[in-house]
Amino acid sequence: MLRVGLTGGIGSGKSTVADRLAEHGARVIDADRISREVVAVGTDGLAEIAARFGPEVLDADGALDRAAMARLVFGDEAARSDLNGIVHPRVAARTAELMAEAGSDAIVVHDVPLLVENGYQADYHLVIIVDAPVEQRVRRLVDRGLPEEDARARIGAQASEAQRRDAADIWLDNGAELDRIRSSVDELWRERLVPFEANIRSRSPLPLNGPRIVDPDPEWPRRASRLLSRISKAAGDSALRVDHIGSTSVPGLPANDVIDLQLTVRSLAEAEALAEPLAEAGMPLLPGADPDEVHHPQPDPEQWRDRTHVSADPGRRAKLYSRVAGTADWRFALLFPAWLRADDAARREYASIKRDLAARFGSDPDTRRYVEAKRPWFERALPRAERWASETGWQPPSL
Incomplete structure (x- = not known):
């Protein structure tokens, strides 16, 4: 319905x-x-x-x-x-x-x-x-x-x-x-x-296809806010918090026109239990994704696991990541846009990388090549973002 x-x-x-x-x-x-x-x-x-x-x-x-x-x-x-x-x-x-x-x-x-x-x-x-x-x-x-x-x-x-x-x-x-x-x-x-x-x-999510980098859209925050309200309602007490993350949450940053969101939960088991309520709310699980695939070469893979949902709405492209509070994956998703908002040089650098890679892989319906191509930059960016956090005293929002 x-x-x-x-x-x-x-x-x-x-x-x-x-x-x-x-x-x-x-x-x-x-x-x-x-x-x-x-x-x-x-x-x-x-x-x-x-x-x-x-x-x-x-x-x-x-x-x-x-x-x-x-x-x-x-x-x-x-x-x-x-x-x-x-x-x-x-x-x-x-x-x-x-x-x-x-x-x-x-x-x-x-x-x-x-x-x-x-x-x-x-x-x-x-x-x-x-x-x-x-x-x-x-x-x-x-x-x-x-x-x-x-x-x-x-x-x-x-x-x-x-x-x-x-x-x-x-x-x-x-x-x-x-x-x-x-x-x-x-x-x-x-x-x-x-x-x-x-x-x-x-329970069919919208195909996301290849990346297409567009100029910043002032409507992105409002779209995210509406989605976050619905996700919070669907998740109920299991939602420790919900956040607008990714490039569309950074003012002035060109981005792929997909709203990235993060749902904070207590455990992956809790994230899995929310699969049906979130699908009913219009955010079904991404089919074919390995729920235990890790995209970050870190010593502890458990720190980088999540569950991914994609909007079923033909008029609104969005992805939702359910992540466990306190894990490295959860923390970096919050740290990364905070760092880009504060660091003009990093923001310009990332915008350039995104535009270059989108030009190379934008026609590819499989977005994994685009994601993999960005990985080296992210591996270099992670310690830079962490230094910024240490120098400024940044901490993740309280739960």
């Missing part, structure tokens, strides 16, 4: 996107609709609300008077907390039921208005943000009968564009013609959502 979170500011037109995805076959779960269903007339949810807040929150037909309810909880944190305590568990339970009914091969789109505001991003394989210019959103709300002042107030009370950008794996601009947004959704469904779901179901 592929879980997709769909959200956008009020008036952005995310229902247009939800409807188009449903036409393609997505199972759309509408959080607003569920929140109304669980407090409908005759439900135990409504009975509990009436018992807690009194009959004044019911209208003449015995239904929830939402305006009266809003006035009652406005500015009263305890009352709002009590209301959420009644509604939210019921919404969560019903949502879980609908997801379970969707089937293992479904693409489930969860339409959640306050997804970003409530910090739900890590619950999904992908988050789609639908956006439109503020003035256009205001016009849409006014056309629905909302006073302009109220429309602007509601827009201002929601997450900012920057916050939504941080959360967005996919950003859809719904400010143009209807045909354009529908075409964007069609392409998204065909090129990303359908193959991503198939890859998760078959």
Whole structure:
């Protein structure tokens, strides 16, 4: 199952996107609709609300008077907390039921208005943000009968564009013609959502192919942050920490457009136990890799073992290394980018090496020749990085 979170500011037109995805076959779960269903007339949810807040929150037909309810909880944190305590568990339970009914091969789109505001991003394989210019959103709300002042107030009370950008794996601009947004959704469904779901179901990572060095991308840290949140959630208490490592974590460094990440665990047995949860989260094990192959000629091979996962998302290239806390491999993965951030000469030298080797091996679908060609430079770089750490007092982040 592929879980997709769909959200956008009020008036952005995310229902247009939800409807188009449903036409393609997505199972759309509408959080607003569920929140109304669980407090409908005759439900135990409504009975509990009436018992807690009194009959004044019911209208003449015995239904929830939402305006009266809003006035009652406005500015009263305890009352709002009590209301959420009644509604939210019921919404969560019903949502879980609908997801379970969707089937293992479904693409489930969860339409959640306050997804970003409530910090739900890590619950999904992908988050789609639908956006439109503020003035256009205001016009849409006014056309629905909302006073302009109220429309602007509601827009201002929601997450900012920057916050939504941080959360967005996919950003859809719904400010143009209807045909354009529908075409964007069609392409998204065909090129990303359908193959991503198939890859998760078959536990197939995305082929990484040969290295292609590109200029630094300011989006790399945000992409990494979203992945790290999902990995942390999937790993649970087994994750001592998760980090963005490698070249894409070094500002200003050209790199292969692959986000490298490190999951810190207590043992390799624990890393192996996480194989299935991580695969379900969209990061299956790299097939064909020898789990005990060591790429560093060190006296103690146990210090250089890891487990490697690769993203199944066709739109996002990423690798995840599960490594044991305190081992040499784990430490160097954290030390290396810290050293490059601090040493301009080393950073320029490494960029030159990468570009030269990528030009030689970039057309080779087997990346091992590229990795092997870099090994001599890494062997020389390791003691240099260690000297820098000794001179500066650098230590790995605390666990």
